[in-house]
Amino acid sequence: MLIRSAVLTEADGNAVAVENPGGRGDVLLICEHASNRLPEAYGDLGLPTEALVSHIAWDPGALAVAQLMAKNLDAVLIHQRFSRLIYDCNRPPISPAAMRDVSEVFRIPGNENLSEVEKSQRTTALYLPFKGHIAEEIAARREAGRATVLVTVHSFTPVYYGRKREVEIGILHDRDSRLADRMLTAAANTSLYRIARNEPYGAADGVTHTLEVHAIPAGLLNVMIEIRNDLVDDEIGQGVVADFLTGLLRESLAETSDS
Structure with missing residues (x-):
């Protein structure tokens, strides 16, 4: 029997992790689907192991890439410690996708x-x-006169x-495409990955919630990066992708500051 009265126990710990909290870089990295861990009280949600290790539970490789990028960019990284099967933190509470009862098959x-x-x-x-951790980090940086990307x-x-x-890396944006445009221009001549705008998802699919809440109203440069997970299923792939994306961001942000 599933017990839902207490979502997180003391043994579960905090819902949110903040890595490199003293990072001085302008980039603030967010990883909403970092973990496939389920809170203790929920067991396996009635799912087989096959589902619990699959993409319906988390974004495999995303946290590892984000952690490497955080190191490269001296960026603060905020990530969710529990599976999106319990709550998808890239969706608002009113969305049916926030707590799905069916995911793919x-x-x-x-x-x-x-x-x-x-x-x-x-x-x-x-x-x-x-949501609160992200908002507090942005507010603290604003008060200190620091930029946030x-x-x-x-x-x-x-x-x-x-x-x-077929797409391997997606550069996604909502109505503010400034940074995405720069990154796509910087990546135009690469032969390393197949890169596309707003693929395999776009704003119409409801995937830009974090950008909509925290970046767009404040006029912050922002972008959502999607990586095909077979490219980041080992440390070598994660390192190559992280270095590539770090380079794209650095070039794009330098161009933005110069323009």
Whole structure:
């Protein structure tokens, strides 16, 4: 029997992790889908191991890439410590995608027929602290006279609903495309990866929530990066992708400051 009255126990620890909190770089890295860990009280949500290690539970490789980028850029990194199966922190509470009961081919029994109370408990325990940490970091930097460039890091599955995805890195944006435009221009002549704008998702799919909440209203430069997860399934791939993206960001931000 699933117990939902207490979302996180003392043993679970905090919902949010902040790495390199003293980072002096302008970039603030966010990884909403960093972990496939489930809170102790929820067991396995009625899912098989196959599902719990798959992309429906997290973004494989995304945290490792973000951590390497944080080191390269001396950036603060904020990430969620629990699976998006419990709450997807890149979705607002009103979105059906925040607490899905079906993801691709998998039913999620532990998410079926959630009451409004249960949804509120998850929102309070997971989404609000995550949103709060990001907002507090941006506010503190603003008060200190520091710039903030918001960059979210994700990965995506190579095959979705049986369809192979050819794109390898997606540069995503909402209505503010300034940084995405610069990055796409900087990457135009690369032969290392197949790169596309707003692929395999775009703003119309509801994936730019973090950018919409924290960056766009404040006029902050922002971008969402999607990496095909077969490229970052080992340390070598993670390092190559992190170095490539670090270079793109550095070049793009230098051009932005010069213009």
